Amino acid sequence: MKPVILLRGPVTEDSLDHAWREIEYYKKRDESDIVLIIDSQGGNGTKAIEFIEKVKDFGVNIAAKIYHAESAAALIALAANKRDMVANGLLVIHLGSVQVESCDIGYDCVIPQHFKVMTDEIRKMALGLLDEIGALKPSPYVDKLLATNRLTLTAEQCLELGIVDRIVG
Structure with missing residues (x-):
């Protein structure tokens, strides 16, 4: 039986660190095929990208079961x-957005560069994975996503x- 990891609730640095520790634990025991159960409304896209890249470099096979x-x-x-x-189940793909406080927007209505970089990274990752x-x-689905x-x-x-x-269950 394959080891199972649950990703439930917000995607945060802490939740991804917990999942990563479990992946490391199983890999040390020669388990490289892991089931990741996902039941989450999302969270930190930048941390998710870092997690994805770390997992890909680690040499494990992840089978996602999506709720x-x-x-x-x-x-x-x-x-x-x-x-x-x-x-x-539902899969909701976002191409990146950030919540910007009014105090972070310049007088000339310019959004700070780091916010734009974050959304660009998320968009690039989502489209690349698709x-x-x-x-x-x-x-029509792709048209709607892009629009x-x-x-x-x-x-x-x-x-x-x-x-x-x-589709299962």
Whole structure:
């Protein structure tokens, strides 16, 4: 039986550190095929990208079982080597946004550069992952994602787009 890690709740530095420690634990015991159960409305996209890159460099195979994966959690799900989704699951892809306080906006309405860099990194990662799995082909779904920066997909839609390998339970 494969080891299972649960990513539930907000995607934060702490939650990802916890998941990473579990991955390290299993890898030390020669377990390189790991199931990651995802039930999260997202969180810190920058930390999610760092986590994805760390996992890819570590040489483990992640099979995601998606219950609800939104925003940063969707990035992690898309980066998995294999993806299954529960029948009533949701995948919500965001192409990056940040909450900017009015005090952080210049008098000339300029958004600070680091906010733009964050959203650019998230957008690049999301589109790159979709392209890697073959889900960025022209379609009404892709059109909606590019037009609105957000796309909510059911399990059936994810299967149709090739994002998930199968629908379970």
